[in-house]
Amino acid sequence: MKFPNDFLFGAASASYQVEGAWNEDGKGLTNWDEFSKIPGKTFEGTNGDVAVDHYHRYKEDIKLMAEMGLESYRFSISWARIIPDGDGEINEKGIEFYNNLIDECLKYGIVPFATLYHWDLPLTLEKDGGWINKRTSKAFVKYANVCFKAFGDRVKNWITFNETVVFCRLGYLTGAHPPGIENDPKKYFQAIHNVFIAHAQAIKDYKKLKQFGEIGITHVFGPAFSIDDKPENKEAAYHANQYEIAWYYDPILKGEYPEYVLKQLEEKGWTPDWTEEELELLKTAAPLNDFIGLNYYQPFRVKKNDIAEEQENSRENSTGAPGNASFDNVYRTVMMDDKKYTKWGWEIAPDALLEGLRMLKADYGDVKMYITENGLGDQDPIIEGEIVDIPRIKFIEAHLKAVKEAIKEGINLKGYYAWSVIDLLSWLNGYKKQYGFIYVDHNDNLNRKKKASFYWYKQVIEERGESL
Ligand code: BGP
Numbered sequence: 001m002k003f004p005n006d007f008l009f010g011a012a013s014a015s016y017q018v019e020g021a022w023n024e025d026g027k028g029l030t031n032w033d034e035f036s037k038i039p040g041k042t043f044e045g046t047n048g049d050v051a052v053d054h055y056h057r058y059k060e061d062i063k064l065m066a067e068m069g070l071e072s073y074r075f076s077i078s079w080a081r082i083i084p085d086g087d088g089e090i091n092e093k094g095i096e097f098y099n100n101l102i103d104e105c106l107k108y109g110i111v112p113f114a115t116l117y118h119w120d121l122p123l124t125l126e127k128d129g130g131w132i133n134k135r136t137s138k139a140f141v142k143y144a145n146v147c148f149k150a151f152g153d154r155v156k157n158w159i160t161f162n163e164t165v166v167f168c169r170l171g172y173l174t175g176a177h178p179p180g181i182e183n184d185p186k187k188y189f190q191a192i193h194n195v196f197i198a199h200a201q202a203i204k205d206y207k208k209l210k211q212f213g214e215i216g217i218t219h220v221f222g223p224a225f226s227i228d229d230k231p232e233n234k235e236a237a238y239h240a241n242q243y244e245i246a247w248y249y250d251p252i253l254k255g256e257y258p259e260y261v262l263k264q265l266e267e268k269g270w271t272p273d274w275t276e277e278e279l280e281l282l283k284t285a286a287p288l289n290d291f292i293g294l295n296y297y298q299p300f301r302v303k304k305n306d307i308a309e310e311q312e313n314s315r316e317n318s319t320g321a322p323g324n325a326s327f328d329n330v331y332r333t334v335m336m337d338d339k340k341y342t343k344w345g346w347e348i349a350p351d352a353l354l355e356g357l358r359m360l361k362a363d364y365g366d367v368k369m370y371i372t373e374n375g376l377g378d379q380d381p382i383i384e385g386e387i388v389d390i391p392r393i394k395f396i397e398a399h400l401k402a403v404k405e406a407i408k409e410g411i412n413l414k415g416y417y418a419w420s421v422i423d424l425l426s427w428l429n430g431y432k433k434q435y436g437f438i439y440v441d442h443n444d445n446l447n448r449k450k451k452a453s454f455y456w457y458k459q460v461i462e463e464r465g466e467s468l
Helices: 031-035 054-068 092-107 124-127 134-151 164-172 183-207 231-253 257-269 276-288 352-366 390-408 452-462
Strands: 008-012 072-076 111-117 157-162 216-222 223-228 289-296 300-304 331-333 368-373 413-419 438-441 447-450
Touching: 008 368, 008 452, 031 124, 054 092, 054 289, 054 447, 054 452, 072 413, 092 111, 092 134, 092 289, 111 134, 124 134, 134 183, 134 390, 157 183, 164 183, 164 231, 183 216, 183 231, 183 276, 216 438, 223 231, 231 257, 231 276, 231 289, 231 300, 231 331, 231 352, 352 390, 390 413, 390 452
Parallel strands: 008 072, 008 413, 072 111, 111 157, 157 216, 216 289, 223 300, 289 368, 368 413
Antiparallel strands: 300 331, 438 447
């Protein structure tokens, strides 16, 4: 079977991780510009000042994407380029940059899929409370409207937020992302709610503009599975899925937070400050979501947590590998002997993607979905100057097979975006952990080079995945 004609084969990036040009052409400072320079926060002190210089090399990069046959490029817009202080004046140079980038995609027939928020928040807003302050939600809606009006004639696919769970958890529970706050569940749940009302208002505004494109949000998709059949571990997995999936997906797709979590938040005093009006906004916005984006890297194998201990909030503990207790100490994620893991300890489990998609279909029906990120973080083998990233090919191949199977079962998946189109800055792992189809030589002027996976993905796209 070939993939259906309306299925998009894409790849993704994010502004802070590729652009560089951190202080050029009127861009304002962001939370990450500041945070990444605090000693010890990132791997070997890496930051996105230059990143892979996509800001200056986007033409060369998009030409390579076209050569690969890429059908869609998912990129993010840096809010601080568009509105440098978050909610004040518009920076025309910022608009110009994304106009050029979008036009360059269209020149080759590449569908531009834009994310409005991939974690780089204008610093002025962060200093005023960031996502804890509803000023940020309002500012986001204004910024989103500026983008819809400037780019919406050509961008027909919009993602409001990337992975709310990650920037809120790492921002307010582990302190590994800005604003670097640790162990503050009250703030964590407040930040999520403030993001969701911003999302809801932005999609309502988008629909009013009648640009006839589609809009949705992207969430991490990390379904939890019990390590065995013991009732206490099954309960732990249920708890994990309520807090990590239902808490995020329900308010978007059903317009209501899940009862199970709500009840516990109330008992613990963690219920966000919200108004009836905001809860109503979530309800009325829910049916307007055109799709949900899933970033799938790994599932979680969980068991009941029976070791009462203080969490250690190190950078290493925040880079995604299992082995930690949940913030509320109810369950623990574990590595299992019979599973396979990447060099960074992330489970490789294409079968769990398929199983997870079935769970989503059961809970949320036929909502349209895109895999907006999936990929292998690796230190790629270089043999005689060639980047032979065979493990990446195997990884993506296995996951695309799962996607194909899902489509055969009638799951409404309309695209797959590999993370990432080009090697880029990993937030906490620097440049050592690579994901791209295109290699960037940090020892030689950031020169680009095609990896083995580049040629492989090109072929997959050409034959629309028939031989997968
Ligand atoms: C996702 C983010 C991406 C990217 C990816 C890989 O959570 O949306 O921006 O960083 O994970 O993560 P890492 O670089 O930590 O391996």
